[in-house]
Amino acid sequence: MKYVLLYTAIIANILTNVGFNFSAIYDKEPVKKWGYLAIGLVFGLINSVLFTESLKTVPLHIASAVFFSITIIGLFLVSHFYFHEPVSTKQIAGVFVIVGGVVLVSMK
Numbered sequence: 001m002k003y004v005l006l007y008t009a010i011i012a013n014i015l016t017n018v019g020f021n022f023s024a025i026y027d028k029e030p031v032k033k034w035g036y037l038a039i040g041l042v043f044g045l046i047n048s049v050l051f052t053e054s055l056k057t058v059p060l061h062i063a064s065a066v067f068f069s070i071t072i073i074g075l076f077l078v079s080h081f082y083f084h085e086p087v088s089t090k091q092i093a094g095v096f097v098i099v100g101g102v103v104l105v106s107m108k
Contacts, residue, residue, distance in 0.1 A: 002054075002057040002058060003066075005050050005051075005053050005057075006066060006067060007070075008050050009047050009050035009054060010047075010066075010067055010070050010071055010074065012043045012047035012050060013044075013047040013051075013071045014074040014075055014078060015039075015040075015043040016040045016041075016044040016047055017040070017071075017075055018078060018082075019036050019039040019040025019043060020036070020037065020040040021079075022036035022039075022040075023036040023037040023040060051063070051067060061105065062105070065101070066102060066106070069099070069101070072098060073095055
């Protein structure tokens with residue numbers, strides 16, 4: 001239960017970056033560009049508040065390791081399955097390295 005705020009912050013962070021990506025995609029359409037940028041910024045604020053609140057119950061070294069690693073893996077998955085960006089075997093290996101690193105950092 002103590003990780004709910006942290007995982008929600010991760011989702012908000014992924015949505016922040018998705019909003020920024022859409023803003024870049026719609027560079028030639030100002031209304032969409034600034035609309036997606038604004039959405040990204042709102043999720044960025046939500047992400048910051050939730051992550052800060054999660055630090056009340058989760059140690060910083062664990063929260064940061066989990067937050068950044070799952071964000072990277074989440075963005076990797078979103079970019080592949082939603083934005084249809086190519087995936088290489090090196091990138092997949094990198095995901096496993098990230099997971100291993102988080103496990104090692106989180107151990108006592």
